[in-house]
Amino acid sequence: xxxxxAGPGLVVVDxxxxxxxxxxxxxxxxxxxxVNTQVDVALDASGQVLAVTPVPESVLAKEKLxxxxxxxxxxxxxxxxxxxxxxxQVGKPLLIAVALLAIAWxxxxxxxxxxxxxxxxxxxxxxxxxxxxxxxxxxxxxxSGTGSSGLYGFLxxxxxxxxxxxxxxxxxxxxxxxxxxxxxxVLTGLGIYLKIRxxxxxxxxxxxxxxxxxxxxxxxxxxxxxLAAFSVGYGSYIALIVALYLAWxxxxxxxxxx
Numbered sequence: 001x002x003x004x005x006a007g008p009g010l011v012v013v014d015x016x017x018x019x020x021x022x023x024x025x026x027x028x029x030x031x032x033x034x035v036n037t038q039v040d041v042a043l044d045a046s047g048q049v050l051a052v053t054p055v056p057e058s059v060l061a062k063e064k065l066x067x068x069x070x071x072x073x074x075x076x077x078x079x080x081x082x083x084x085x086x087x088x089q090v091g092k093p094l095l096i097a098v099a100l101l102a103i104a105w106x107x108x109x110x111x112x113x114x115x116x117x118x119x120x121x122x123x124x125x126x127x128x129x130x131x132x133x134x135x136x137x138x139x140x141x142x143x144s145g146t147g148s149s150g151l152y153g154f155l156x157x158x159x160x161x162x163x164x165x166x167x168x169x170x171x172x173x174x175x176x177x178x179x180x181x182x183x184x185x186v187l188t189g190l191g192i193y194l195k196i197r198x199x200x201x202x203x204x205x206x207x208x209x210x211x212x213x214x215x216x217x218x219x220x221x222x223x224x225x226x227l228a229a230f231s232v233g234y235g236s237y238i239a240l241i242v243a244l245y246l247a248w249x250x251x252x253x254x255x256x257x258x
Contacts, residue, residue: 008020008021009022009026009052011049011052013041013043018043018048019049025049025052027051027053028053028054031054033054038055038060039052039053039054040052041053089167090167091167094163094164094167094246097242097245097246098163098164100238100242101160101239101242101246102160104235104236104242105125105156105160105235106124106125108124108235108238108239109124109235110124110127110128110232110233110235110236110239111230111231112230112231113230114229115229122233125236125239126149126156128192129149129188130149130152132152132191132195133148133149133150133151133152152188155184155188158180159181159184160181162178162180162181163178163181164177165177166178172254175254175257176254178246178247178249178250178253179246181239182243182246182247184243
């Protein structure tokens, strides 16, 4: 629609351009004609404009919502059957297990650090992997950063999706992907433990060289007290339970393939 600022307004009805005036045809006491306004046009028997009424915002919003619903229904009709076929192919228990594993590693606390009686800092699995990847000192391991998880993060993602491999790969060895989460937990936990132990020993030795054996023993005691503030978060327990379940399914799958 063209407004009436420079003469008669212009509307398009069924491909025809019709003119109207503000005084004679416009039917809105609260708004003036503006370009591209959605309007209802009443015509007489000869096809000339009788009235031009702007469509209320509530009606336009409802029409947009209806179009969105129609689009969603079309997507549902087209893709939902395909999705359900995939779900049946994978199996709901396996999908739920993988989803729980992803939630536990990405969002739930893997480790809690008791900074004080009222302050607790939670670290997810990806937080731990990021710290382990970027930190070369014990101080760095004790602080949260914004670095990349690097190879650790890549292996974590691989371990999350590996249990689905046997569904899509026609190879008996793909069933060993069900053991990937448990293997990742064990190897990563052992790796982080050894790294913290080595960094602690190096810090104690450095203090011992600086101030003698007493300073080294004091530093060692301080390190032990700091590490005692760490506790396993419930996210780690959930991830371990899921990993054990997936490994049990892996044993069944491997034995059945023999």
